[in-house]
Amino acid sequence: MNWIQPNWPAPANIKAVSTTREGGVSASPFDSLNLGNHVGDHSDHVAQNRAVLAEVMEMPTAPAWLNQVHGTEVMTLPLSSASEVPDADASFTSVEDQVCVVMTADCLPVLFCNEEGTQVGAAHAGWRGLVNGVLEETLAKFDDKSTVMAWMGPAIGATAFEVGGEVREQFIAANPEAHLAFQPHNDRWLADIYLLAKQRLAIAGVTKVYGGEHCTVSDPQRFFSYRRENCTGRQASCIWISSR
Secondary structure (H helix, E strand, O other): OOOEOOOOOOOOOEEEEEOOOOOOOOOOOOOOOOOOOOOOOOHHHHHHHHHHHHHHOOOOOOOEOOEOOOOOOEEEOOOOOOOOOOEOOEEEEOOOOOOEEEEEOOOEEEEEEEOOOOOEEEEEEOHHHHHHOHHHHHHOOOOOHHHEEEEEOOOOOOOOOEEOHHHHHHHHHHOHHHHHHEEEEOOEEEEOHHHHHHHHHHHOOOOEEEEOOOOOOOOOOOOOOHHHHOOOOOEEEEEEEOOO
16 A cells, blocks of 8 residues: 655654555545545445555554544544544544544644654644644643654645735744745745744744655645645544554
């Protein structure tokens, strides 16, 4: 399976993966491994795709799926009910075999773990969540942020992420150095979401940051992209503490 294994120095008991669009059963425009149950795909196809993910990765439990709303809410796993799908954009756990997961199709997925391999988290960072602090809220769950490392999964690249001036202004209001992540493009701006995330992580005390080399928009063979296709599927980024 041509999925992405994070290239980072995580402890051996930390398991993580970021899927591509390959390996599932969904038909166009959700072909083929769509993991989102909210995009118009057949629910039975999504269920089969989620089963493929769990089987291939030998997951100890089903991922704790979220109803992502571009906010900053962070859920702590395990949830009170296995059938619960809370409104949230990140999850965290210090319990073994609890799978944190976020879905994306241009937004930035960020996976976290500490050096001891005892705490992990996953955050969905679109520009709204990013500027409003979803990464910082996720990091606040960790006992010691100085031991945390982060991996940035596939997201919209710096040559494709066109935004208006109001988006740039919000980021600069939160961090003046954010101007370095914007390049003028006609009467708008091209934003580097990877750099914006790195800046916010550095301010929060996390400098061990990895990943950030993909562009979902420019690689239609591997990735779903909402900006490119609008009606499309979702890939997932998952992390857990393995008891094995």
